[in-house]
Amino acid sequence: MKLATWNVNSIIARLPRLLDWLDQLSPDVVCLQETKVADDSFPYAELRELGYDAAAHGDGRWNGVAILSRQGVADIAYGVPGAPNFPAPRSPPEARAITGTCGPLRLTSVYVPNGREPADPHYVYKLRWLAALGAAIQADAAGPGPFAVLGDFNVAPTDDDVWDPASFVGSTHVTEPERAALAALRDLGLRDVVPRPLKYDRPFTYWDYRAGMFHQNKGMRIDLVYGNSAFAGSVDDAYVDREARKGKGMSDHAPVVIDLSL
DNA sequence: ATGCCTTATTTCATAAGA
Numbered sequence: 001m002k003l004a005t006w007n008v009n010s011i012i013a014r015l016p017r018l019l020d021w022l023d024q025l026s027p028d029v030v031c032l033q034e035t036k037v038a039d040d041s042f043p044y045a046e047l048r049e050l051g052y053d054a055a056a057h058g059d060g061r062w063n064g065v066a067i068l069s070r071q072g073v074a075d076i077a078y079g080v081p082g083a084p085n086f087p088a089p090r091s092p093p094e095a096r097a098i099t100g101t102c103g104p105l106r107l108t109s110v111y112v113p114n115g116r117e118p119a120d121p122h123y124v125y126k127l128r129w130l131a132a133l134g135a136a137i138q139a140d141a142a143g144p145g146p147f148a149v150l151g152d153f154n155v156a157p158t159d160d161d162v163w164d165p166a167s168f169v170g171s172t173h174v175t176e177p178e179r180a181a182l183a184a185l186r187d188l189g190l191r192d193v194v195p196r197p198l199k200y201d202r203p204f205t206y207w208d209y210r211a212g213m214f215h216q217n218k219g220m221r222i223d224l225v226y227g228n229s230a231f232a233g234s235v236d237d238a239y240v241d242r243e244a245r246k247g248k249g250m251s252d253h254a255p256v257v258i259d260l261s262l
Numbered sequence: 263a264t265g266c267c268t269t270a271t272t273t274c275a276t277a278a279g280a
Contacts, residue, residue, distance in 0.1 A: 009268075009269070009279085010268085010269055010270075012269095012270090013268080013269065013270090034269090034279090036269070036270070037270095060270085060271095061269085061270050061271065061278095062269095062270085062277095062278075062279095114278080114279065114280060115280085116278085116279090116280085154279095154280070168280095171280080172280070173280060206280075208267075208279090208280075209266090209267035209268055209279095210266070210267050210268095211266055211267085212264090212265055212266040213266085213267095214264065214265085214266095215263090215264055215265055215266080220280075222280080242264090243264095245264080246264045247264070250264095251268095252267080252268075252279080252280090
């Protein structure tokens with residue numbers, strides 16, 4: 001089984017590239033983030049033509065997650081129960097998680113809040129959201145069946161996961177509390193399935209659009225695959241598909257592709 | 263070459279991304 005996760009930065013803007021990529025790679029299941037589309041505008045028909053069912057959870061302008069699958073998506077759950085809201089407690093919950101079962105696999109596709117700056121209320125929101133995520137997936141993580149929570153975590157697990165740690169001092173994505181939140185997820189029995197890079201020495205998954213960052217490989221590894229033992233034990237290969245980050249009309253994230261023997 | 267930011271919307275300007 002071929003599984004992938006990809007922050008597409010708008011599924012509408014990315015649709016031609018996404019469809020080409022699906023056609024070329026032919027993954028069985030794909031978790032998407034930042035679809036940036038309301039559910040009634042989701043491109044179900046175009047995906048169906050390539051054989052994919054889709055479960056989507058969108059806000060419209062921001063956020064948005066989805067699971068595409070060639071073997072259907074069952075037992076769908078939207079969002080994270082108990083997740084905080086932003087900016088106000090009474091704000092509607094943001095569409096940042098969707099869970100479903102695709103054949104033997106149970107998956108949660110996540111788009112973790114950015115945090116903006118350590119002093120920003122959004123940073124507190126991010127930490128609380130990650131804590132709620134842990135509580136929500138605890139049972140699936142501890143279960144015997146293969147499960148993974150995967151997507152854009154907006155946290156670089158270690159200093160090796162950013163191109164220049166010195167340039168990130170004082171920024172989000174690298175702070176101790178964010179990394180502790182990831183460690184808490186691993187403590188649920190989840191393992192970081194680290195992909196191999198297809199070029200250079202580190203498996204970055206995100207490069208800023210600006211200033212030729214991609215071309216200088218000034219990136220970050222913030223798109224993560226956290227699998228339980230049944231999942232991680234079935235991984236044959238995992239890699240960052242940096243080819244999909246090239247050219248015109250690309251996302252600022254590359255997909256992570258995982259081959260599994262289930 | 264991979265090439266110097268992109269997205270949707272409250273659109274000719276803004277907020278957000280990380």
